[in-house]
Amino acid sequence: MEQYYSRDISCENCKHAYSTLKIKSRYIRPLSHDTDFCSTYQSEETNPLLYYVSVCPQCGYAVTDEFSDKFTSESLQAIRTKIQKHWQYKDYGQIRSVKTAINAYKLGIYSGIIKKEAAIVMAGLYLRLAWIYRTVEKNTTQEQRFLQLAVEQFEISYSTGDFEEKDMSEIKLLYLIGDLHSRLDQERQAIQFFQMVIQHKAKEKEKRLVEKARDRWYEIRAASKLQTTS
């Protein structure tokens, strides 16, 4: 139990105060990193991905730290009629199985859609859920499904600029979009976004990412040449 701590949260919808478990940072030790910044962890007991979404036990409104506390009267009304009204008390604040964690993500995604949360926030939810399917569940079909939803939201975020309010640079966002396209075998789009990284006006500031994008660009070009000549 020592790796967990309890975080107090006040539900922005029903004002109920509840607590939810998180993993202490000193216990979070990734074993490896993928090109889309996905980390693999030793065990479910120290995997922070499982505790990313907080669910209000009283009303079912589920959030991440990235959710804004701003609501329109329409979004509050929609949360009440589409989530709260159908909710039966359930506590997600304890140690989670993978199945429970995935349910928490689905509640977070549903809450975000109903609230009309920013695209960058929705993308973060879809991407992390895809990572759970990749690293814990080893379910490629579900992984690809949520990677596709993530890349669509990241592209909306790029066009609206809502990523600027979060901890995300434009180069990192473009790189990530390119990487997700390549994971989805969408090579034309992957090349397009990696090129945007390579030619970006701020490329001197994030040399490592630009280098990675260049490597990936060459890899994809080489692979597609092989395919056309064979």
Ligand SMILES: [Zn+2]
């Ligand atoms: Zn609530």
